[in-house]
Amino acid sequence: MIKRVEDWNYYELLNLERTASQDEIWESYQGALATYQPGSLAVYSLVTEEERALILKRIQEAFQTLRDPKTRKDYDLALLKRAPYYAPKAAFRKSIGKMEIDEAPPKKGRWSWLKRVFPRRKAAVDLRPPEDQ
Template sequence: MEKDFAQLNYYEMLDIKTNATALEIRAAYNSALQMYQSNSLVSYSFFSQKERKEILAYLEKAYFTLINEKERELYDNELIKAGIITPTERGPAAKGPVSIFDFNRQKDTSGTLKTHTSELKAKISQNQRIREIISRQEIRGSDLKEIRSELGIAVETIHQQTKIRLDYLHWIEDDKIEKLPAAVFLKGFIKSYLKCLCIEPADEISARYVNFLERKN
């Protein structure tokens, strides 16, 4: 949570363990691509075009380094020398070329947001509890969960709409701060979460959430 984008190593950037297999590296890379590609809600809701390109370039560099046997060995040696990982944490090398696009995507069975935007906004304006939560100076993950529940939207639907990992969404809503990803990702996640629920102003409310996390840390 304390690290910024530029401080993440390749394993942290892809959110994988240092002993991740080639299949795990590929899956993590594809998941990250879906999150930051041009049509991603997370990508457009928080990051500028320049920032998105920088993230995608770093993701690509991380992937092609870790998926290549010799490159990964050299990179792991650098991390070991810097004291970031130990020799026993060195991961298995990838064997041969691995396609980054040849993977099975799970079928979307959770459905999409069927409620029209105007209807969601009407629900929000008529719900005193939601208005009270939005007006708070400090916004917690449990507050976001309550808003979502009041609107009758499943967390799985948020996952499908935003491509944010389901476990991240649960950790956000349960205020499990120690498990949350780096701030560079989290800010975009919260803003996307709010936009998915038609909660405005998303920028201001997400900032209040981040302030809550910083105070807790």
């Protein structure tokens, strides 16, 4: 996935997993600071001064957010809300037989039409009151 520097989330920015511990966050932060600090050789001739300053600012924001468990939790929730929603496609509809998935779109075709028009007879429900014990 191609993303701009501005679009990287804090975990991507610091090369971290979502489950990273506080020690891992600190270690990644130190590494990122060394990479993007003023005068760093790693960005020499490839990254402009403006880009370097921007990414360094975002790295500091990322560390400030992730080091505090409360702000980190809020940020994680915000990330979850921003995550794209993929509707379930119910790919296994046929194979699971009786389990019908509500979100699955109605099937097209003659056989499906027949099944809709002539639904399967339901099992008779026993309406008798329970016997006295």
